[in-house]
Amino acid sequence: MSSAVDWQQETRRYDRPHPRLKRMAAVLAAGPQRRLLDVGCSTATLRHLLPADFEYHGCDVADHAARLLPPGRFLHRDLNRSADLSFFRPCDIDAIHIGGVVEYLERPGEVLRELHGLVPPGAPLVCSLINFQSLRYADPRRRHPGWIYRPTLDEFRIELRDAGWRLLDERAFLGRSGWRGWWFRRWADLRGVDHPQTRAAAEQFILRAAAT
Numbered sequence: 001m002s003s004a005v006d007w008q009q010e011t012r013r014y015d016r017p018h019p020r021l022k023r024m025a026a027v028l029a030a031g032p033q034r035r036l037l038d039v040g041c042s043t044a045t046l047r048h049l050l051p052a053d054f055e056y057h058g059c060d061v062a063d064h065a066a067r068l069l070p071p072g073r074f075l076h077r078d079l080n081r082s083a084d085l086s087f088f089r090p091c092d093i094d095a096i097h098i099g100g101v102v103e104y105l106e107r108p109g110e111v112l113r114e115l116h117g118l119v120p121p122g123a124p125l126v127c128s129l130i131n132f133q134s135l136r137y138a139d140p141r142r143r144h145p146g147w148i149y150r151p152t153l154d155e156f157r158i159e160l161r162d163a164g165w166r167l168l169d170e171r172a173f174l175g176r177s178g179w180r181g182w183w184f185r186r187w188a189d190l191r192g193v194d195h196p197q198t199r200a201a202a203e204q205f206i207l208r209a210a211a212t
Contacts, residue, residue, distance in 0.1 A: 005145060017045050019181060020099065020100075021045065021049065025049035027206070028097060034054050034095070035092055036050070037088055037118065038058045038097045039101055040059070044068045056073065057073045058075075060074075060077075061077070075088065079101075083111045084114070095119070095124050095125075096119060096125045097125075103130050103146075104146050104149070108159055109159050113164065124208060124210055126206070127209070128205065128207075131172075131205055134201065153170070165209035168210055170206070171185075171193070172185075172198050173202060173203060
């Protein structure tokens, strides 16, 4: 990950679940898979948003979750130094969450392929992506200093496909809750993520894919 960021301190900002994480938790909870790997788990906040029958595993560049998860459930790893996730092979992972992470990766395709190799065919991947075509993030001053990978949605679709993932669903996300977030969600769902106004307004996308 970027050396410009103090990740031990940065990850503490995500103790409090934000609206995007809650939406992604709902997507995961709706499926039958229950052995989840959370890539970029920070302080394992997602674990508290999921049903109790989930078997939760985490991987992160900071080590906070090592004190929060049972032995054998956490890997402390900078994926820009090594994308090796074979630590989780004995865990029979059948679902992947990677939220707020891909933008910080130098070789996102390598990580996506490694994740694909951990799961059986049909296993879900729920992933978020900053919308760098939006009016908000077109301004470099609004970008996080650690963002290395800044693809368009179209470019990221290709990255997923080449890593062995079949895209199932894409949703636009405004970046906030309340009535504005609710209204935007309905509006964007009607128009789709490829509508020019959606591309201009959405701050992020939430994608659901399946391993081929």
